[in-house]
Amino acid sequence: MSEPRTSPAPYLAEGPRVGIRPFRREDAAEFTARARESRALHGRWLTAPETVEAFHGYAGALAGSPSRVGFLVCTRDDGGIAGFVNINNIVEGAFQCGALGYGAFAHAAGRGLLSEGLDLVVQHAFGRLGLHRLEANIQPGNEASLALVRRAGFRYEGYSPDFLFLAGAWRDHERWAVTAPEYRPQNPLRTGESAPQHDPHE
Known part of the structure; x- marks a missing residue:
């Protein structure tokens, strides 16, 4: 496991406890170690790269x-x-829309950190990225993920049978979504001390 960084990361946005930033090549060792530690937590809900080579491709x-x-x-x-x-x-x-995919690692699960991070990403998406709508497609049995989007203010829109092929089978999903005019941030976006924001489409 890599040692935590001692200097602040160049965050795109910060909340009380977390910041969000792009993936970097040097994150490979820490990210993949956390992914391996989290296999039981992630189960059939999601997969994350567990080797350095897979991380670099991802x-x-x-x-x-x-x-x-x-x-x-x-x-x-x-x-x-x-x-x-x-x-x-x-x-x-x-359209100006996108579909969310997300995951917390085991050491951080249940602490509200991903909830805070998701809030920052949604604000960034509706602000800097100029999107109008975000949706999340979630397997019906994934109670933690369903609770996450409910807390964030997403609304249920429908049910999609055999929506995605995951863990060897086609899985049903619920569709949840939110639009920019209806979104109510959990924490004000703080970017004053962050690095310049990055638009992936520039």
Whole structure:
């Protein structure tokens, strides 16, 4: 396990306990160690890269695509990685929407850190990225994920049978969504001391 960073990370936005920032190549060792520690927690709900090679491919795909952007959720006291929130399938033009994918690592689960990080990402998406709508597709049995989006103010929109192929089977999902006009942030966005914001579409 890599040692926590001793200097502040260049966060895109900060809350009381966490900041969000892009993935970096040097995050590979810490991220993959946390992913391996979290196999039981993640179960069939999600998969995260567990090797350095897989991480580099994963992070590179996020950085190299105009339709995806990824954020690490890091604890501000030590810079450690608590989880991640990605915006996938970004469609611009008349849609201005994206689909969320996210996960907390085992050491950070149940502490509200991902909830705070998700709030920062949603504010960043509706502000700096100029999106109008975000949705999250969640398996019906994933109670922790359903509770997360409910707390964030997402509304239930529908049920999609056999929506995604995960862990060897087609899985049903519920669709939850929120739009920029209806979103109510949990914490005011703080960017005054952060590094310049990055638009993945520039």
